[in-house]
Amino acid sequence: MSKPEITAATNFLRAIVQADLDAGKHAKIITRFPPEPNGYLHIGHAKSICLNFGLAEEFGGQCNLRFDDTNPAKEDQEYIDAIKADVEWLGFKWAGDEHYASDYFEQLHAWAVYLIEAGKAYVCDLTPEQAREYRGSLTEPGRDSPFRERSVAENLELFARMKAGEFPDGARALRAKIDMASPNMNLRDPILYRIRHAHHHQTGDKWCIYPSYDFTHGQSDAIEGVTHSICTLEFEDHRPLYEWFLENLPVPVRPRQYEFARLNLNYTVTSKRKLKQLVDERHVNGWDDPRMSTLSGFRRRGYTPASIRTFCDMIGVNRAGGVVDVGMLEFAIRDDLDANAARAMCVLKPLKVVITNYPEGQVEQLQLPRHPKQDIGVRVLPFSREIYIDASDFEENPPAGYKRLVPGGEVRLRGSYVIRADEALKDAAGNIVELRCSYDENTLGKNPEGRKVKGVIHWVPLAESIECEVRLYDRLFKSANPEKAEQGGSFLDNINPDSLVVLQGCRAEPSLASATPQERFQFEREGYFCADSRDSGPDALVFNRTVTLRDSWGGQ
Template sequence: MENEHFLTKLITEELERDPFARGMCTRFPPEPNGYLHIGSAYAIHTNYTTAERFGGKFHLRFDDTNPLKEDLEYVRAIIEDIKWLGYDPGEHIYYGSDYSEAIYEAAVTLIKKGKAYVCELTPDEVREYRGTLTEPGRNSPYRDRTVEENLELFTAMREGSYPTSSKVLRAKIDMASPNLNLRDPVLYRIIHAAHYRTGDAWCIYPMYDYAHPIQDAIEGVTYSLCSIEFKDHRPLYDWVLKELDIPEPPRQREFGRLSLTGVVTSKRFLRQLVEGGYVDGWDDPRLPTLRGLRRRGYTPVSIRRFTEEIGSIRTQSTVDISLLDHCLRQELKASTVGVMAVLKPLKVVITNYPEGDGELLSVENNAENETLGSREVPFSRTIYIERDDFMEEPPKGFHRLSLGGEVRLKGAYFIRCEEAVKDPATGEVVELLCTYDPLTKSGTGFTGRKAKGTIHWVSAAHAVKADVHLYDKLLLDESAPTQGDGGSWAEAVNPDSLVIVKDALLEPSAHGARPEEKVQFFRHGFFCVDKKHSGEGPEGRLVFNRIVPLKDTWNKR
């Protein structure tokens, strides 16, 4: 695409004109108040690969300067998810809260330079004084306090002398600036709450726009790569570094924010879905959280390939989620072993097949990858096929089984349907009586008549029961609800986004499948063993999540 790798080109040109004395260093600064999602993966990829491209370091730094919503649970999850993706920061894991003293001293420096003051306007008054995009703001009545008074008040703020939100420290920049971010932004606020790392050591906490450049400078970050909505914040980033006389200051540069069709990535909306009980927690396979994608069966390779396919984008861009599915299929087609699974069983008795234990048949594991070899599948007189693979009166073009018709059983024999046994009460077909031709066994070089279709099957005596979860788009409409109270989620969520098939029948090779193992169900798609639910209960029942169908039909729908 036209804008692909524009960041690499931009940085290369800048370093040629004005190189750093230190090596390249980028960072990813998540706030530990939620779980990472597919949009986070794009930001991580951008920062990690940029550092890698220029032979530098990649830092993971937690922006933990708000004690109200942050938790160690999220810290652990973020570290695990980033490592799972393959973007391991190694020893370079940092916490903004560890720099609390340095950030505080920087604020004292700004006060002494006459560049910051303590303000007692209420939050509503601050917004009122700020002005609009067409009207300049007004100076706070506290703006002209002396340096000594501001130092005394700021010290008292730190000591806990004032209640929450009663005072803030603001930068003294320009209330008439066309950029609202420079109209005396808040640098510190009072929050009387315990922090998950520092406990009650602090009751004042810095704002992100103020703390971020200082944290970058402390760590030696050279390029602070942010999504495009932070572009208007860059002047404040540069102002902080300039007023603190930071030598060789980091450079903030922006890339386009990624949106995906039919996917909710807003933390607020995701929280509404989880807390409202519309989904099965933060790791629900329908959510775009990395935990949800992993549980559903998406792989780190497919997600990395997806971000590479997108490339670097300059502006807000929306990408069809089917591209992620495409990247996954390309990987799974070549790597997964096949399993025959019958989701809607219909009993078939092969009347001329010998009674007893049956036989073992050799079935290839993957038609596209011969190196995966073959497996032995038990075959017997009584089998199950998909109910949809039989019709009494088939329409033109139906190439499966019908009365008097013939079809090949995958890896086995040709069978012909001689009779359909029905339930007297309902008239529903409950059993098929068929015959087989022993000369048509797969792999024996049979060159006689051809069957128009091939269907899968499972031996009744050897079948393994499992629950199968079939997923579709979570939202009926690609546009997520915007109501703050989440009141429209009930109408927005697709009621068929999860269909649970109980007691599906699988060939016995599925019995030893491990959590997160991926397989291909013949004709049904690619599936993953659900690590959250598999093995529960006295029977240790398997649960398989469908990752994606074999073919993408969403755009057609």
């Protein structure tokens, strides 16, 4: 079956941006990517990164990187550094220096005072539990806080004392005075400031009150002159609040918020809380574990920036939502590596083969191309009397359709000779430990008439091969919808126990001795692999499986 063509899907925001430019609404497009630094970026963030940076790039505008750092208790410099690295790895560059919501704390505080003075904000003493009770529900209106009608003077005094650190966490909050009966619960006097005595990674101990996301987001956009504030659909109900703040504050510009459907990928968890739980409880080996849905995990596993960007183009941008098949992501990396990864041979389960009729002491230096379609050089494989093949490539009692080595049968060694299996040597337990074979010296690079060879298998020279560790990574979850817990269970119940299989004592061809961390290869007949960025080096080669050869998407 022919390989499906990769095409970009629809992006409805592109048409909106083009129409705004054509109408002269904006002279320059400014977007932003505003992650909260409370975890590592995941594959869902890649869609937002590609969208925001991509639109700015396409239309000659700019995209800002702005950290939504309003919750210091959950944020860390480690996450900031990782986010910057991920954006750069994907091939994007933000305009100027990175921004922080904390850069605007003074202005946001001044605007909070402005709302108090306008009678549109008040200090509320309700506990969080009481505030939830007063808020009402989707079917019942909320009730006014008993502190809603405090005077402007009292509110200004209490807010100043909040800022001065006179009250404990949770004792008071500053709330907007909007409409407790609104059918949109986000407009029921939302919180503007909370008391949090926490050290901030950017501002230190200067503040003990921190603005809410809703109060910060739109005003930060306005300060930066953002023209198109793009977010996922769960913020659609927040848009009236976003606009209320812009209408009631003396902001320099009024950005417009647009929503798109977030990426939902089957067999994958993208909740930051759950990803952190996987790390904290050591179900995985850190945020960059190659089984994680984080961009650092995909990078360590061997995914390329081009494959992630291609995947984001394939799924498109719309408002319909739905679940994307993870096979599409695997197709994107497989397509990229098929075209660009050098070929090599690695025997995962070595079985010694002695070619009995090959001259002892003779060594041939065979040259094999590093890629079948690209001229990127050759690699040299010494061929002599003793080699390794994979144990799975010999069967005494083969199943139907088996096309590898059997007693008395022949196969071709990749790039080398045709060999015949003559004898299998076994240990005391009956396990095959060595094959005795013979070769046809007239078959190097040839296929004589009348010779029917069932298959081609890979091999490495016994003496010159290099021992390595191979980590076979698979999907972390065995369920297509891992976040759907059954019978009171947890998403952790869906973890795939075979998501990582570590193979020691594998044997790699000599050319792989120079493999550098993150260098990618197709191990012929085994899949696509990369040298591990942490553990692989000159003294110990470690290869991670990126993806198998077989496609589960696109009819391959």
